[in-house]
Amino acid sequence: MAARLTPQRQDYGMLSDRTRMRMVDRLRQAGIKDERVLAAMYEVPRHLFVDQALATRAYDDVSLPIGHAQTISQPLTVARMSELLLAGKHGGKILEIGTGCGYQTAVLLKLGVDVFSIERLGALLDKARQNLRAARLVHARLVHGDGHFGLPEAAPFDGIIMTAAARAVPEALIAQLAAGGRLIMPMGDAEQHLWHIENTPQGLQKTRLDPVKFVPLLPGRN
Template sequence: MYEVPRHLFVDQALATRAYDDVSLPIGHGQTISQPLTVARMSEQLFAQRQPGKVLEIGTGCGYQTAVLLKMGAEVYSIERLGAILDKARQNLRAAKLVHARLVHGDGHFGLPEAAPFDGIIMTAAARNIPEALVEQLAEGGRLIMPIGENDQHLWLIERTSQGLQKTRLDPVKFVPLLPGRS
């Protein structure tokens, strides 16, 4: 987290608040997650394992992508809003982190052509676990995501040889996972 210059991922007008532990607006009704949440989700995704190949749902400004790259993950990231994705590309270039594969698409469907993934991280809240994402998770892989509408919690879903193991974690507040792309 210390190696990623968070101020590069927020609007210049908010740069003085870049290192506060708060979420900040990034435009188009989207936010950059608070640093503690980014750290917690990354920690749970990689706990006691190598990063491997990771799918991120919701590229946003690219900050979570940058953290995943710095942790050694091979990152594929999907963003539904083209303007936000363009800004993420600029932010990642400014941070000299250009080796993520960024895709303009609908996160509900994941990225089957690149599956299976050792980890999937979703940065928008869904009402339930998208089946397409579970199918793209490698055995032993982990999916971390917020679930809920008004009352949201992080959930860790692990694919084991016996099936899925689900663990409810911290209360959180994320923008909703929306369908389609624009």
């Protein structure tokens, strides 16, 4: 069993250890149990991934705008999806669909996985690169592309995490899942739910989970 998180002195500038620990305490109270995920959520400086004008709200459990009609997901959603993706697993190769500002990417990197991440908006991908450099997390492979098609040249993946809502499961992503691999994704239009899809020897096992609200998964790249 992982040891419980204890605060460590780190200089994240204007925001204190206590502020981040309050966020972690809220996540724990909301049902996040994986201490690896809680530690990663504490260690990633979320305020570096939002506009400076919103930095004082960075550790509130809210989604925030990041420009280009996109948002950074609320901490609980990031923690929940990370916990579902890695439950019972250590390491592995993960594909992220929708890099956004790079925050989910950073959490995955802190969890010790090998991250490939696709973003359709070139300007947002540039921002994610800057944010990850500022957080000293530069080991993800970031790709400008259409997430519907995944990244077949790097497949198979032990897990795929999607940070935009699709109307249906992209078949290309299913084909890129390793045996035993998981896809965690939001699905739906006006009404969305998180889905857990696992590639088992008996076929795909699909489980509908929490109601969520994500921006839509759009085709192409800009």
